[in-house]
Amino acid sequence: MSGFGEATRAVRVGEGVYDVCLDDGYSIGGPLNGGYLMAVLLRAAVDDSPHEHPVSTSAQFLRTGRPGPARVRVEQVKTGKTTTISRASLVSDDGPLLETLVTTATLDPLAEPLYTSAPAHAMPPPEECLPLPEPRPESNMNLNGQMELLFDPPTVGWLNGAPTGRPESRAYFRLRHGQEPDPFVLALAVDALPPVVFSAGLRGWAPTVELTWHLRALPAPGWLTVLASGRMVGDGWFDEDAEVWDSAGRLVAQSRQLARVGRG
């Protein structure tokens, strides 16, 4: 099992109860990445379901997660031939971290879309894109070690004091260590980029309050393209919409989160 597979492993220990171990490798200056927490929870929710794929996930983020043992509790609300709807929560010793509603279903890997729109934005080729600067070791940006991100240059202009003035973030994404994309990797990908508000000139911790994402197709191997943008920043809140395309040009995931504007 790969690093990511191991780091998201959920061991069934009872009826709808799973032991997990939250991995320090997915932390960002202390707290764990929210997408990683979703991936862990979804491993349990899918295992508990008769269906194979986490088609829709709505997550409320209750508190920041820290590395260490935790537990996922899954309760099926309704199950049928096409879908199973479950409530799932991720709980650590600090209390509940994530409260979710998850719909599982089984997607057809060969399905061809009846209609698909173009990506929200054209990306330059990877060789014209930029990695983030190497973080200082003492900043404990461990998540950066797990993934490769290559950014559309204007969307990381904020690093050099030149934000675009719009909430946006666009990058090629892949996990290191040869882990190819799957639905659990997509849960990480939809929340892996710096908050879109950095590009609008804001800084600081931007905690997610709610994130809903939909798995639209099973991703092909290779780079993912993550296109994120926001529609409004105000009254302490912002939205962040991400669409994820795979290397075969398929829309594989859509997410939207509502988050708080950082104060830092």
Add this chain to the structure above:
Amino acid sequence: MSGFGEATRAVRVGEGVYDVCLDDGYSIGGPLNGGYLMAVLLRAAVDDSPHEHPVSTSAQFLRTGRPGPARVRVEQVKTGKTTTISRASLVSDDGPLLETLVTTATLDPLAEPLYTSAPAHAMPPPEECLPLPEPRPESNMNLNGQMELLFDPPTVGWLNGAPTGRPESRAYFRLRHGQEPDPFVLALAVDALPPVVFSAGLRGWAPTVELTWHLRALPAPGWLTVLASGRMVGDGWFDEDAEVWDSAGRLVAQSRQLARVGRG
């Protein structure tokens, strides 16, 4: 109390338990509109919260609702100075209809956005837009009697055998009987238009599986503008994204639903 206020009334009968009466006026050929069901549930969730507004709602639709008595159960998962996160479910004699996660907070009616994008589409003026044809009385499209919708003409071309070929639906929206928009009306508005897939050439009942919507600002009186579109239709699923703008030009709501393609 107005018709809509009365039809969404939730009476507290115990700790987090509310009696409601689902109103036949919001049915469409039998089943009740999903947005109406959310509005009823949110009346209870907001009443139960120390905060005033339903800022984020994620709803899983378990079965179709029918008119008659039902119950909302609200359980606070976490409450704090800024937000309260609750689980809320709407349950009828047939079983659970809606399972939701709701974040309540108190928005500032005077907040000015730091950033806001333009609407996704420019609408022609209302006088160039089209109402839906009067439904046949025996079709029991009762919902149509509650609201006025004026459509951007191409997006109702499917009525005359000329769909645009893209999943889209755009209309001005207001309730009849003088009810001005509020957050509960917005819950109805985000799910009030015909499914976007009609415009892509598909027909039939298109049941919502999951719908998440965010209240972004408190709406001004007058017409709302609802701009809905989808990114992909395939493998039996489609997404529908709606943004709602108020008469003052403010983005007041954003929603996305994942739904099943109808077979009819």
